[in-house]
Amino acid sequence: YLLLATERTSTMQQEINEAAARGFRVVAASPKESSEVVVVLEQTEDKYEYLLVATTRPGTLQREISDAVDAGYHIVPRAVTGKGDEVIVLMEKGVAGPPPVQYQVLSTERTSTLQKEISQAAANGYKLTALAGRGEYVAILERAAR
Numbered sequence: 001y002l003l004l005a006t007e008r009t010s011t012m013q014q015e016i017n018e019a020a021a022r023g024f025r026v027v028a029a030s031p032k033e034s035s036e037v038v039v040v041l042e043q044t045e046d047k048y049e050y051l052l053v054a055t056t057r058p059g060t061l062q063r064e065i066s067d068a069v070d071a072g073y074h075i076v077p078r079a080v081t082g083k084g085d086e087v088i089v090l091m092e093k094g095v096a097g098p099p100p101v102q103y104q105v106l107s108t109e110r111t112s113t114l115q116k117e118i119s120q121a122a123a124n125g126y127k128l129t130a131l132a133g134r135g136e137y138v139a140i141l142e143r144a145a146r
Contacts, residue, residue: 080130
C-alpha cells in the first residue's frame with residue numbers, strides 16, 4: 001500500500017499519476033481535517049490513469065464527470081470525498097476500460113429532498129455510487145449508458 005496526503009488538489013493529481021506509473025491503483029480517499037485529503041493506493045499488475053475532479057458547484061461536477069466518461073474514465077466509488085466546500089472525485093481509466101456508463105449528480109441540503117431525488121433516479125435505472133457531504137449532500141448515481 002501507498003498513502004498520499006496533501007492539501008492541494010493539483011499536487012494530489014500529480015502524485016496519484018506518478019504512483020500509478022509505478023504500478024499503484026487507488027483504493028480509497030478520505031478527508032483528514034478540513035484542509036487535507038488522504039488517498040490510499042495498492043500495488044497492482046495493471047496500469048491505470050487518474051483524473052481528479054474537484055469543484056464546489058454541482059453543475060460543474062456533472063459536466064466534468066461527463067467529459068471524463070467521454071475520455072474513458074469511471075468513478076472510483078470509495079474515492080469520492082469532500083474537502084472544505086469542494087467535492088473531490090477520483091476517476092480512473094484502465095487498459096481495457098469499463099463498460100460505458102452515465103452519471104447523475106444530485107445536490108441538496110435536505111435529506112427528504114435527497115430521498116426523493118435518489119428514488120426518482122433509481123426508477124430511471126440509476127444506482128448510488130457515492131455520497132459526500134460538504135455543507136450539503138452530494139450523491140453520485142450511475143447506470144449503464146443507453
